[in-house]
Amino acid sequence: MTANKSTPRLDKPRKPRHPSRSKNDRAWEIIFKEDKILDEIARQGFFQISSTRINQQREARLMTKFDHAVKLPQIFRDNSLTIQPISRGNYIIGAFKSYFQLPRKTSVDVVYRELPPQIETLEPSNIYSESSAIICAFLSGMIDDIMGETTNFTVLGRMSTGKFDYKIRNLKTGLFHDIKVTNSQCEIDGGFEGESQFAIIEAKSETVNDFIVRQLYYPYRLWNSKLEKEVVPIFLTISNDIFTFYRFRFNKEDLYNSLELVSEHRYCISKSDIEMSDIRSILVETRIIPDDEDIPFPQADSFLRIIDLLGRLYNANEFLSKDEITLIYAFNERQTNYYVTAAIYLGLITREQKTKQEVTYSLSKHGYFVMSQHPQKRNIELLKCILQHRIFNDSLAAWLEKAEPLCEEEIVFIMGKGSEKIAVGSDTTRERRASTVRGWIEWILMLPTI
Known part of the structure; x- marks a missing residue:
């Protein structure tokens, strides 16, 4: 393995941006420090490592499977590094453009x-x-x-x-x-x-x-x-x-x-057959329920990814820990928290503390019912889960009345009208919450096009 010319010295690893680090993060930080990997990459442009060495910290199978860039350990992301297999049991680490x-x-x-x-x-x-x-x-x-x-x-x-x-x-x-x-x-x-x-x-x-x-x-x-x-x-x-x-x-x-x-x-392979008239009827007929004060307002923009997560849990048909969800899904640990919390907010996932250390998640009874339905019925049930929350109901009503997308300020105004008091907080927090409302409404309005 050679480089066309020497690679500039890479930055020393920075402290993680978030206090919560995954098992892979901690294990790779130890290996990087003990093997002086950054120094070696700076010297010759790459570092070769065996699964035997990786296994000393954690199972290599879990430490090297990064199908998506978001799955890379923090020390890899901080230094623009990726890892590629070169034989059974051997890998090369470098600043490679590995993802499309x-x-x-x-x-x-x-x-x-x-x-x-x-x-x-x-x-x-x-x-x-x-x-x-x-x-x-x-x-x-x-x-x-x-x-x-x-x-x-x-x-x-x-x-x-x-x-x-x-x-x-x-x-x-x-x-x-x-x-x-x-x-x-x-x-x-x-x-x-x-x-x-x-x-x-x-x-x-x-x-x-x-x-x-x-x-x-x-x-x-x-x-x-x-x-x-x-x-x-x-x-x-x-x-x-x-x-x-x-x-x-x-x-x-x-x-x-x-x-x-x-x-x-x-x-x-399944027609949706959901019309705008169906969405308008559900909007009017759905009974509003109060938000649970103990469940944070969702900050998960893509409703499709919530459906994907529910599908994974339905397919697993068992309790999964946060680490297991993060491992099998295109999430990092922080995104896992956001999307699991969003599904809990909708009443589709339950959280269970089995031991002092391990928290597991599974589909709620209603979540299992929803995900077992024919796609058309499933989407209608998911629509009802969203619209029983006032902020989403009011926002969709205003969106349809305006006949064009709401801007962030309009969504924040709607968020501040009720008793939930979620329009408070930093500008970044309000923006993320408004972005979630917008993303879920865009999914709703997409249904008649499927």
Whole structure:
């Protein structure tokens, strides 16, 4: 592993911005200090580390799986570092540009697809895992539509990458590091072979902002060395019953950062059939309940991510700790607190203190009922959960009367009208709360478009 020229000395680790640190944060800080990792990266541009060494502090499997940039430990984020596997049990750390940022907005229409009529073992109301989503996408014809040809489901699971070299961009210098991979492990959620193409799919059953390119690049290099056919990398997210496919290509085989988005495709297998008239009726008919003073007002802008979290808990069908939720979901610890609290505010998640140290979360009885419904019924029940809170009810009513989005000042004014007294606090706090109200109303108004 070499760099085109020496990397500038990296900053010494700063104190965490937040007093609450994860187990990964604490373990990596110890390793960085004991092994003088920052000094070594400053000297040669990278640091190589084994899983045996990582296991001395915490299980390497938990310490190296950062599918999204938000999951990186604080000391990595402070110093613009990421980690890549180079063999079974060995990794390299450096200021690598490892993640691809997905588009935040889309204008792609949702296309409705149906499962074959004879299929009874897959329920549209229970597509909360990557494996179920992959099978649904294949059986409903989504994959063939994207590929433009008939495909067969041929590959899935873990496999060895074989040997290959690649270049990856340094975030600080803009130059490239050469990395050699020797029989590392990669995994494909689904491989679909057609007459002239082979699609490799990485799937996430949640809304995400980015993903680590390695999850597509390592399988791409493996199969590109074996096949004459075009290897097509595809990233799939499933959220709120919408299947969003991002079709990519690597413009240079040996360049990790040559990933280019070719097209975006959106599908669903369950029509919403929720009209604006339904939303207006629910707005008027829903009985307002007082907010529980012991539950903070939510600061979680994306309602889709709340649904994703509920889906994860429904799929797990058990109590999960905050660390477990943070591990399996595209959250950091702080975001886990925000989104769990938001779901508790809605009465959909319960909190239980099993021991003095461990707090666990699960779906409430009502949350389980909501998430077990057909998507249309589920969305209506979620809508009722939101609108039984005065601030959201009043804000949606004002939004519809105005016939255009409310500004932050208008939402803050509505927040200060009732007895909840949540319009107080710093400007930043008021802005975050208003942003949450706006985000949830945007989800409500999106329902008739699904």
